Amino acid sequence: xxxxxxxxxxxxxxxxxxxxxxxxxxxxxxxxxxxxxxxxxxxxxxxxxxxxxxxxxxxxxxxxxxxxxxxxxxxxxxxxxxxxxxxxxxxxxxxxxxxxxxxxxxxxxxxxxxxxxxxxxxxxxxxxxxxxxxxxxxxxxxxxxxxxxxxxxxxxxxxxxxxxxxxxxxxxxxxxxxxxxxxxxxxxxxxxxxxxxxxxxxxxxxxxxxxxxxxxxxxxxxxxxxxxxxxxxxxxxxxxxxxxxxxxxxxxxxxxxxxxxx
Numbered sequence: 656x657x658x659x660x661x662x663x664x665x666x667x668x669x670x671x672x673x674x675x676x677x678x679x680x681x682x683x684x685x686x687x688x689x690x691x692x693x694x695x696x697x698x699x700x701x702x703x704x705x706x707x708x709x710x711x712x713x714x715x716x717x718x719x720x721x722x723x724x725x726x727x728x729x730x731x732x733x734x735x736x737x738x739x740x741x742x743x744x745x746x747x748x749x750x751x752x753x754x755x756x757x758x759x760x761x762x763x764x765x766x767x768x769x770x771x772x773x774x775x776x777x778x779x780x781x782x783x784x785x786x787x788x789x790x791x792x793x794x795x796x797x798x799x800x801x802x803x804x805x806x807x808x809x810x811x812x813x814x815x816x817x818x819x820x821x822x823x824x825x826x827x828x829x830x831x832x833x834x835x836x837x838x839x840x841x842x843x844x845x846x847x848x849x850x851x852x853x854x855x856x857x858x859x860x861x862x863x864x865x866x867x868x869x870x871x872x873x874x875x876x877x878x879x880x881x882x883x884x885x886x887x888x889x890x891x892x893x894x895x896x897x898x899x900x901x902x903x904x905x906x907x908x909x910x911x912x913x914x915x916x917x
Contacts, residue, residue: 669700694704694718697883709831710870714880716822717866720815720859721881723888727809732906734889738896747893748886755882763881766804766864767874769794775837776876779846787842804840804861805847812856819862823869832869840865897915899911 656664671678679687680699687696694715698706706714721839726732734751738744754760769790776786796800820837829832840861847855860881867877896904907913 664857668703692815693899697880701872701879706870707831709826709829711868713822713826713831714870716819717863718880718884720819721863721884723885723891724809729759730885730889731892732892735896735908736904738893739901744890744893744897747897748889751889751893752754752882752886755878755885760881761878762803762858762860762866763864764874764878766802766861767868767872767877769803769835769838769843770839770864770868771874773843774835777839783839783842784846787839787846791843791846802843802847804864805844805857806855807858810858811854813858813862816857816862817860819859819866820857822864823862826869831839836868837865 670679671681677684680703682699687699691699692711692715695706695711697718698704698711698714723731726735730751733754734747737747737750741748757765772790772793773783773786776789777783781789791802823832823834823837827837840857844855844857844861863881864877867880869872872880892909
């Protein structure tokens, strides 16, 4: 293999690293340091262009909203347990991030897919209400009982929902986003609540899915962005646990014995 072939093997448009030179998406790093927020940096690195200030603020709002949900969340519990096992912060964080799968951490991605299906049916000529009904039925036919982005096992009304959607509404009014995904999400929420005494409101996954979709992030990136967001809470909990001196913290207190089923 020639040097040129080896260089092409690792060819990338994300970064250019040479002696005394670091460029990220074509921009010298020294121009980004001190001038670019973390949300805007994520946008730049993932998408290759720079967001407007309003786009960056909306993205950061979604990232801030998802940082933590306490040890109720498996990822946080795993971070704290791992931190007591004699591993470093990187190991505790990696263990926690590796729990973020389809059931825990994947609802944002799935909700973007749901909203895209609604919008696709509407673009095909269906009225919004019909597009929503057909999409819900299609998901039910696939055996999906709980639609991603709606309802919460802990909150009757997720406190993160309203401020996020209010920011989306503001962004629609100022022309930052078009509001079509938000409109679809609210239509799904209305359909799910028809005739119900106990409401099924949109949750954090739904609200952040709206933001990521409105900003043009493909569905798989909604999960990646959630992982970045939740990593902040994972770090905080792992670090706190390391300072508490416990060893080999298990999922239940030592005095409690699991029920034997043999």
